[in-house]
Amino acid sequence: MKKYLFPFLFLLVFAQERLLAQQDFRLHSHNDYLQKVPFWEAFSAGAASIEVDVILQDGRVMVAHEKESIRLERTFRSIYLEPIQRAVELGMIDEFDFHLLVDCKTEAYSTLKQVMEDAAEFPSLLFSSQNPKGLKLIISGNRPKPEDYSSYPEWILFDYQSKNLTPDLPWEKIGMVSLSFRQFSVWNGKGRMVEKELQGVKDFIQLVHQFDRPVRFWAAPDSKSAWKAFQDLGVDFINTDQPKAAQEYLATLEQRVYSAEEKQPVYVPTYQWDGADMPVERVLLLIGDGNGLAQISSALFANGGNLNLAQIRNMGLIKTQAADDFTTDSAAGATAFATGQKTNNRALGVGPDGERLKNLPEILAEKGFSSGIITTDQVTGATPAAFYAHHPERDDTDQIAGYLPKSALSLVIGGGKSTFLRLDSAMSNAGFEMADRLEGLGEMKSNRVAYFSSLGSNPSMEKGRGDFLTKNALEALKFFAQKKTPFFLMIESAMIDSGGHANSTSTIVTEMLDFDQLIGEMIRYADSNPGTLIVITADHETGGVSIPQGNLERGEVELGFHSDDHTGILVPIFAYGPHSGEFRGIMANTEIFEKLIQLIRISDK
Structure with a gap:
């Protein structure tokens, strides 16, 4: 029993993180198989697209970028299909809000044939008209000819990689449009893109969206500045080798960005006595x-x-x-x-x-x-x-x-009245008059005045404190002027x-x-x-x-x-x-x- 406990707890942690990672942006976990824990790290980060490089070798679909890095135990089935099946069985997935982008590194038709045979052994996972919440595979890298796309099942879509987008393409079988970012810009993710290059990126995104398809850039800068820029530009799948870091950054971005609705007036000093x-x-x-x-x-x-x-x-x-x-x-x-x-x-x-x-x-x-x-x-x-x-x-x-x-x-002005209620007689004996409102405080004739604006803490500006600070300061100046x-x-x-x-x-x-x-x-x-x-x-x-x-x-x-x-x-x-x-x-x-x-x-x- 104990030997199954750690893996089970490990999966529960990922399931919990996935629930917390619901977000209005979508990440593409680039070269996901290179992560320390393939699939699970991307899944826990809420990645909507998970990339798998595959090589067909001896009738098996191996997960690797090149033949030299093949490890016999790392197959498409063992690293992705079986873990996904396990996640479904454990109740971590009831509908697929992600897809696998399968990047074929070997000949297109034979590699895709074996990918399909492996995936077909998990029929309950796969998208279909009867299973509209199922898993889709988007085929990238070496792909069949576009005219052959329609011969593949519903759960197979394709990654189109060209600037030439026309209405006659088989759009019903195109799952996304991907291009190298270097075709548009040399920006390295520091500072900002130059205007001409930025406009080129915007134009391409707009073109893809005219065909109601998502866009992704690979070979793109992978930094906080880049993630925010791509989100602002409307890139549908933000390419990253750091899905967890990108998720943490983008998920908290709204809390860390502020935009003032109105500009406050600024007083210009006379400097006469400065x-x-x-x-x-x-x-x-x-x-x-x-x-x-x-x-x-x-x-x-x-x-x-x-x-x-x-x-x-x-x-x-x-x-x-x-x-x-x-x-x-x-x-x-x-x-x-x-x-x-x-x-x-x-x-x-x-x-x-x-x-x-x-x-x-x-x-x-x-x-x-x-x-x-x-x-x-x-x-x-x-x-x-x-x-x-x-x-x-x-x-x-x-x-x-x-x-x-x-x-x-x-003079004392601030919150925390409840603490001083117990000191009412001591305050009175010390000559403090307790003001019950701000208005008129400056005209009070008492030698000592205390105004407690709240029983406990005052609200923040976001919660409606208003111009409390300035009004009190101006009343205080009137109070001292009398003295x-x-x-x-x-x-x-x-x-x-x-x-x-x-x-x-x-x-x-x-x-x-x-x-x-x-x-x-x-x-x-x-x-x-x-x-x-x-x-x-x-x-x-x-x-x-x-x-x-x-x-x-x-x-x-x-x-x-x-x-x-x-x-x-x-x-x-x-x-x-x-x-x-x-x-x-x-x-x-x-x-x-x-x-x-x-x-x-x-x-x-």
């Missing part, structure tokens, strides 16, 4: 959680090649490493911004040894500054919490919330990070575009309020994101992901307003704190 040597009276620290250069680029390309962020002239790069790890988390990254000290991952406002670290709101309160935080996350999320809490574990939500009433913050004091405001766009973790292009782009709308309004505010310094950065990059392809005219970008976690990639920093030139170059994340403190000290003089 880089000016003047006192810093207001600091806006805008943090895009998980936001790396590729994330910014994806939004820029989706928006037709421009962003509010792209208007900023002073920029640099930040090294994000934590005290105890090459790759930081948000807690350690935000603590570096808030305190100027490296700490261990998961720690908030405490050093590697657990010592309490003074944060920016606490330090600035001594200089007469008011402070606030806004986040699309919950208020107890790692990034906002680093600006008020002092705790070694970011997931201790209740303990972290307990630091808020004792903090130096005057007539200098202020520090940290605003976090938290869900760019979520998109990186989920490897979701649409989440990344929509969240980054929302962040950019905020940036535009904050630049507009800075232009009207001299002495406002805006610093825009990220705590880390998430997803190891790249941008292999895109289209500016369509606002389309394709993102690739190396990871579903944070990475150690340098992240950009941008600055606008007085002394913005101080943020050029490559710097450690702790230097942001140091520069802000230094600039405020200069302003004191």
Whole structure:
């Protein structure tokens, strides 16, 4: 019994993968017999066309490309027909959504005669008028003359290989049209085809489709760029020696491609106070959680090649490493911004040894500054919490919330109301008025205000959050204007990070575009309020994101992901307003704190 267990489980795994591989594209497993597990790998990848090179030798149909590579145990029957029969018996196949493309390497008529004799021993598999869901064989390589096609049974079709397509061909017996891609283009799958060659490919595909037949190119480039290009062109069977990789790429392509329906307006700054040597009276620290250069680029390309962020002239790069790890988390990254000290991952406002670290709101309160935080996350999320809490574990939500009433913050906006309901009296005793709606928040006369926008987490942009971030920021600016004091405001766009973790292009782009709308309004505010310094950065990059392809005219970008976690990639920093030139170059994340403190000290003089 045990000796049959592993093969049975092995087949079940392939059956499960086949079920998951239902797709709107079709793959041709080229030279399938060279795969480590012929037939099964292509079958599990959902291949719709599986190529078998055959040689007639001593009355047997051998699976091989040339006689020198023949192995006696590898026959058409043993490698393909018998496994297919077994898959049917096991219930893995109830109808055939694939065919075998049999490439005859020896003389056409005699080879095809023996192929038919072998296949005829499996009559229940084969297509017929009585079995319309059966298996078809498409004969390629050495083939009979077209005028003889009609003499072969229903389950035998042919691969036509010529540019000369006319109505008088025996189309009822032609299963597909295949040609070498090299007849049309020298493209190697890197970059893109030149326009003249591309048009030739399009014209041929259109011609084949006029006869209602599928098209395939062999000797074609076999890469991600090529697979996407062939899918976009409408190639019916995408030729590949990597069916599993091609399936995984194309099946997730829709999730990784985003196309913006509308372009967002971009505010053009006046630059009147940008880089000016003047006192810093207001600091806006805008943090895009998980936001790396590729994330910014994806939004820029989706928006037709421009962003509010792209208007900023002073920029640099930040090294994000934590005290105890090459790759930081948000807690350690935000603590570096808030305190100027490296700490261990998961720690908030405490050093590697657990010592309490003074944060920016606490330090600035001594200089007469008011402070606030806004986040699309919950208020107890790692990034906002680093600006008020002092705790070694970011997931201790209740303990972290307990630091808020004792903090130096005057304004708090974000999700997670359910956590703070238990602290209602503590918040009230600390002077916090709980706003029940966003409208009018900026006119509230209380010294301290908290607005919790949701019981738990806020929705993403894709799920209808709308202009929450910008509206809250503008209300916050009104609130601080009433105080007539200098202020520090940290605003976090938290869900760019979520998109990186989920490897979701649409989440990344929509969240980054929302962040950019905020940036535009904050630049507009800075232009009207001299002495406002805006610093825009990220705590880390998430997803190891790249941008292999895109289209500016369509606002389309394709993102690739190396990871579903944070990475150690340098992240950009941008600055606008007085002394913005101080943020050029490559710097450690702790230097942001140091520069802000230094600039405020200069302003004191």
